[in-house]
Amino acid sequence: MVEKVKIVMDEDRCYLCGGCAGMCPTLAINVGPKWEFFLDRCISCKICVTACPVGALKAVPLEGES
Ligand code: SF4
Numbered sequence: 001m002v003e004k005v006k007i008v009m010d011e012d013r014c015y016l017c018g019g020c021a022g023m024c025p026t027l028a029i030n031v032g033p034k035w036e037f038f039l040d041r042c043i044s045c046k047i048c049v050t051a052c053p054v055g056a057l058k059a060v061p062l063e064g065e066s
């Protein structure tokens, strides 16, 4: 079973390029004027974490939270 995570963005690193949003298979990230994450759509694949060119994203385990 895939470990459920939430994706957290580091505002000091993110330059709103939209790369993570473009790679997410379930449209769980939206990048417009600001970066947004939709937990209910996320399937915890972590593709976005790998895709970010500046390492601004990290996956935080949700165990015990939901
Ligand atoms: S972990 Fe996967 S599903 Fe969740 S936001 Fe990142 S790319 Fe999208």
Ligand code: SF4
Residues within 6 Å of the ligand: 009, 013, 014, 015, 016, 017, 018, 019, 020, 021, 031, 035, 051, 052, 053, 054, 055, 056, 057
């Ligand atoms: S890929 Fe990284 S730098 Fe680009 S919008 Fe996503 S979190 Fe920000």
